[in-house]
Structure formats: structure tokens, C-alpha cells
Amino acid sequence: MTDTWTLHPDRALPADPTTRPIAREIYAAVRDLPIVSMHGHVDVAAFADDEPFPDPAQLLVVPDHYLTRMLVSQGARLPELGVGPAGTPGLETDPREIFRRFCAGWKHFRGTPTRYWLEHELVEIFGVTVRPSAETADEVYDQVAAAIADPAFRPRALLDRFRIETIATTDPAWSPLDEHAKLAAELPGRVLPTFRPDPLLHPARATWRDDLDRLAAASGIATDTYAGFLDALRERRAAFVAAGGLATDHGHLAADTTPLPDDVAQALFDKARGADGAGLSTEEEAAFSAHMLFQMAAMSAQDGLVMQLHPGVLRDHDPAVAAAFGPDKGYDIPVAAEFARGLRPVLEAFGHAESFRLVAFTIDEDVYSRELAPLAGVYPALRLGAPWWFLDAPDAMRRFREAATETAGFSNMSGFVDDTRAFCSIPARHDLARRVDAGYLARLVAEHRLELDEAVDTAADLAYHLPKQAYARP
Structure with missing residues (x-):
């Protein structure tokens, strides 16, 4: 250990002497590009209040x-x-x-x-x-x-220091968006809201009825009927669009998007709201949530909000810890995810629609080459999201490139998104992704599968241009 702690300039670049100098050159070309952080969870108040x-x-x-x-x-x-x-x-x-x-x-x-x-x-x-x-x-x-x-x-000063061109927060459907209105006036186009309706789409959640009341209060539309519920969601989505929002965010357990007949969906909604408190069975709750994902896709095809979906996480594996310490503290654990059949209803309906964009994430590596890359490689509305959460790691990102690129290509990917609540980790995460991509691309150059200028151009796409394209309103 040296007297002064320093970091090696080649960290996370390939170790072998053939690809390392190529990777250095690619990384140097993209190291200082602006950051587009379109899938994060930093509290909007940090920027609105700008407190130490x-x-x-x-x-x-x-x-x-x-x-x-x-x-x-x-x-x-x-x-x-x-x-x-x-x-x-x-x-x-x-x-x-x-x-x-x-x-x-x-x-x-x-x-x-x-x-x-x-x-x-x-x-x-x-x-x-x-x-x-x-x-x-x-x-x-x-x-x-x-x-x-x-x-x-201060947070706003760090936006400049970190070269963050755009950052999206994640906000509940009933958010009044007051802080975003302040930021739109003071930092135009810099901090954008993202519509997160998850609590409203899962009737089994203990807060569901209270959340319906919050939605009604925010939208001014009664949510005691299924039709009113949908209208209230549409109104809030429109408010997010007006506030500069570009995307929605959905963290369901499964990727099932099977729609229900209107009368069945209405009956399940009424049963969930029933005064007897019986609620829905596990199967009925899953069916309603899948149906609502389809409805969110249909609304995205109308209002242009990019739909982000990241299923495959068993939330609060230890429910006692979650109850004692709150959300995100109960040790969320990955589970197997299925996309080919789950996304089929949405892709059949909107996969070729110019007005629709879906970015799909996973933490189940098995589906990269088997399902997600082939799906993204054919449906123009689908983009393959970056390695997320447990896979936001050097070797996992390399495996992602190796598993998905040959089928999906680079252009059908979202580019890097950081998915973090830790504001000061954003430049670190983007730096790591740029280094890993430089290493992967350097190997393609060393194997004479890409020219160096193509590799540099691709690295810039992955770091900057593709996230801007993936999250632009269709």
C-alpha cells in the first residue's frame, strides 16, 4: 500500500498486452462524454433544494x-x-x-x-x-x-462537475411535480420526472386502496370504478408529459402482459376494492397486474412515454426486515424471468408501432441470448436495457455484450443506464461501463472484426447517443 491512495488508470481494462492499448484509445475517446442518466432513483428534492x-x-x-x-x-x-x-x-x-x-x-x-x-x-x-x-x-x-x-x-454544482446532461428521477403517479416545475424553470431540460405507477397496479399491496385515493386526489378523477381508475392514470401521465417526462418505469415480478377482457378486468378491480376485504387470489392479482402492464403499453403508444420494464426480482425476501426497516431494505433477490411469451401480447399489438418504445431489463442472464436479444433484434419498438442491479458489474457487463450483441447488434440496445439512488456513484458507474465497453470493442478490433474508427464510434453510441435515442419520445 502506497502512502497516498491512487487508482490505476487502466483499471477494468483488459489485462492482455494486445487489447489493452486499443482499449485505452477507445476509452480515451469517450471518457469525457456527457452523461445521460435516464433510469435513476435520486430524490428530486436533492436538486430542487440544493442543500449540502x-x-x-x-x-x-x-x-x-x-x-x-x-x-x-x-x-x-x-x-x-x-x-x-x-x-x-x-x-x-x-x-x-x-x-x-x-x-x-x-x-x-x-x-x-x-x-x-x-x-x-x-x-x-x-x-x-x-x-x-x-x-x-x-x-x-x-x-x-x-x-x-x-x-x-452541492447537488446542482455536481451536475456540472459530473457532466450530467440529463438526469431522470423516479416519481409516484400521484406526485404533484412541484419540485420538477421549479427545476424546469431553473434548470431547463436537466432534471426530468419518470412516471412510476407500480403501487397502483398491484391490488395485493397493503397500501393499494390508500394509493387509489392518492391517485384520485392528484388527478381530480374518482377512482372508485375501473373506468375512473384508467382515466386517472391517463391524466397523471399527461401531467408527467407536460412536466417534461420521457418515460415510465415498471418493476413487476413477471413480464407477463396478457390483457383481459374489459368486463373481467372491471370485475377484478371491483373485487379488489370490495368492502368485505377478501381481495383477489394470488392468480387473480397476477392476472390483473399483467393486464395493467398491457394497459400501460397501450397508453404509451398514445402519449409517447417510453416504457421501461425490469421484472424478475422477488421484493423483500425477508418480510420481517422489510416491515421493520421499510421499502428496499428486505433483501430483494433475483428470480428467473420469462420474456418471449410474456411480452408477446404487447409486441403483437405495438411492436411495430412508431409511437411505442419499450426498454426491457433483466437480472436473469439466461434470457439475454435466448429471448431478449432475439426479440430486440426484430421488433423495432423494443430496446434491450443495459445490465441492471446485480449485473451492473464488470464481468457481468462483459458477459452481456458477448451474449446479446451477436443477435441484437449494438443499435437495438439502450446504451448504459445507471439505476442508482446514490447520486455520487453515477460518474463511477458510467466510467466503469465505458471501460468495459472499450475492452469488449478492443477485442473485436484485435480480432479484425471491427476497424478502430468503428469501435470508437460504437463506444460513443453506447455511452451517449443510444441512451438519448432510446429515451426520446417516439
Whole structure:
């Protein structure tokens, strides 16, 4: 370990001497391109309020479920990491103590993308000069704290420093969009809303009836009937379009989009709202949710909002943890996903429609070459989303390129999207993707399958041009 912590300029590039210099040249051509971050979950309030980040623990540790789940796997408890509502037994409130626990567990992140992102953030963004450990925790904390105290580290200033041209937040269907209206006036076209209706499309959720009331209040349309429910969703989508929104976001368990006859859908909606509280069976709930995905696609074909779908995650694998600590804390786990049959109804109806665009993501690698690449390689409305969540990692991104490119080509992909709540990890994630793509393209050049100028052009597409194209209103 050197006295001053630095990062190797060739990190994540190929190790072999033939492709590495080619990869360096490709990466250098795209390294400083602007970032288009169209599928993220940074809170819009961060940009609307433009307040300083609170402290290093709240910035880097507490909200990062990648980080906390690894430490939990090594015996930490979420409250010890500052995670949980006020009053949680054992909840640590001293940010310095939380940060010490993180630094003491630094070794557990070896070989993970979390390690790569954190290294980039700590060294390249915050100027940290010592590697985290139990012994250096306070020194690292002080260096990060000094950085975020500088007005140059306010969220809006970091948009410029990170070269973020556009960033999309993710907002509930009932959002009043007031903060986006403020940002549209102060940062035109820079921070855009994304319509996320998931709670409304799953009647089995405990909050479903309350969420229907929120939708009614926001839209001004009664949601006590199925027809009113659809009209309220249309009204809110129109509000998002008016606010500059370009996309919707759907995180269903399955990719099934089978529509139901109107009378069946209405009967299921009425049953779900029934006063007896019986609700829908598991099969009925799944059928209604699939039907509503089809309805969302039909509305996208009308209003032009790009439809993002990322199924295949069993949310809150530990329901007790989720109940105690809140959403996104119950250890979401990937499950197998099926797309060829699931997306068929939507693609039959809208797959060749110029007014429709669907970006499909997965964390089930098996379906890349078997289903998603062949689908994206033929239906003009479909784009294959970038490796997401557990697959947003160096080797997984390489496997994605190898599995999908030969069938789908590059032009039928979304380009890189970062899917993060951790604002300061955005440049790290995009940098990693650009390095991995440079390595993949360098191999094609070394094998005389691409010319170097084509590889550079493709790298620029993947980093910048394709995300702009994929998320442009059709």
C-alpha cells in the first residue's frame, strides 16, 4: 500500500498486452462524454433544494443497499448502520460510528462493483488519500466531510462537475411535480420526472386502496370504478408529459402482459376494492397486474412515454426486515424471468408501432441470448436495457455484450443506464461501463472484426447517443 491512495488508470481494462492499448484509445475517446442518466432513483428534492449533503455516513452508507446488505451478510445489523425509522431499537445515530463500521468492513467488498464505485467516489470525487480501514476510518470521514462542506459539492454544482446532461428521477403517479416545475424553470431540460405507477397496479399491496385515493386526489378523477381508475392514470401521465417526462418505469415480478377482457378486468378491480376485504387470489392479482402492464403499453403508444420494464426480482425476501426497516431494505433477490411469451401480447399489438418504445431489463442472464436479444433484434419498438442491479458489474457487463450483441447488434440496445439512488456513484458507474465497453470493442478490433474508427464510434453510441435515442419520445 502506497502512502497516498491512487487508482490505476487502466483499471477494468483488459489485462492482455494486445487489447489493452486499443482499449485505452477507445476509452480515451469517450471518457469525457456527457452523461445521460435516464433510469435513476435520486430524490428530486436533492436538486430542487440544493442543500449540502448531511454527512459522510448519510451520503455513502445509510442509503446504499448494495453496501449495507454486504455488511449484513458479515454479521452487521441494519440499525448499527443507521438504517431504520426513528425509535428502532439499537439505531445508531452517530454518523462517525456508522462510518467506522463501514470502513472496518472494507475488505468484504473486494472483487465487487460496490468496491469499484466507492473507490472512484472516494478518490476521484472526494479526494480521499488513504484506503478505508478500521484504522483510517476517522481520517477518511474527515476528508469526505471537508469536501461536502464546500459549496462546489452541492447537488446542482455536481451536475456540472459530473457532466450530467440529463438526469431522470423516479416519481409516484400521484406526485404533484412541484419540485420538477421549479427545476424546469431553473434548470431547463436537466432534471426530468419518470412516471412510476407500480403501487397502483398491484391490488395485493397493503397500501393499494390508500394509493387509489392518492391517485384520485392528484388527478381530480374518482377512482372508485375501473373506468375512473384508467382515466386517472391517463391524466397523471399527461401531467408527467407536460412536466417534461420521457418515460415510465415498471418493476413487476413477471413480464407477463396478457390483457383481459374489459368486463373481467372491471370485475377484478371491483373485487379488489370490495368492502368485505377478501381481495383477489394470488392468480387473480397476477392476472390483473399483467393486464395493467398491457394497459400501460397501450397508453404509451398514445402519449409517447417510453416504457421501461425490469421484472424478475422477488421484493423483500425477508418480510420481517422489510416491515421493520421499510421499502428496499428486505433483501430483494433475483428470480428467473420469462420474456418471449410474456411480452408477446404487447409486441403483437405495438411492436411495430412508431409511437411505442419499450426498454426491457433483466437480472436473469439466461434470457439475454435466448429471448431478449432475439426479440430486440426484430421488433423495432423494443430496446434491450443495459445490465441492471446485480449485473451492473464488470464481468457481468462483459458477459452481456458477448451474449446479446451477436443477435441484437449494438443499435437495438439502450446504451448504459445507471439505476442508482446514490447520486455520487453515477460518474463511477458510467466510467466503469465505458471501460468495459472499450475492452469488449478492443477485442473485436484485435480480432479484425471491427476497424478502430468503428469501435470508437460504437463506444460513443453506447455511452451517449443510444441512451438519448432510446429515451426520446417516439
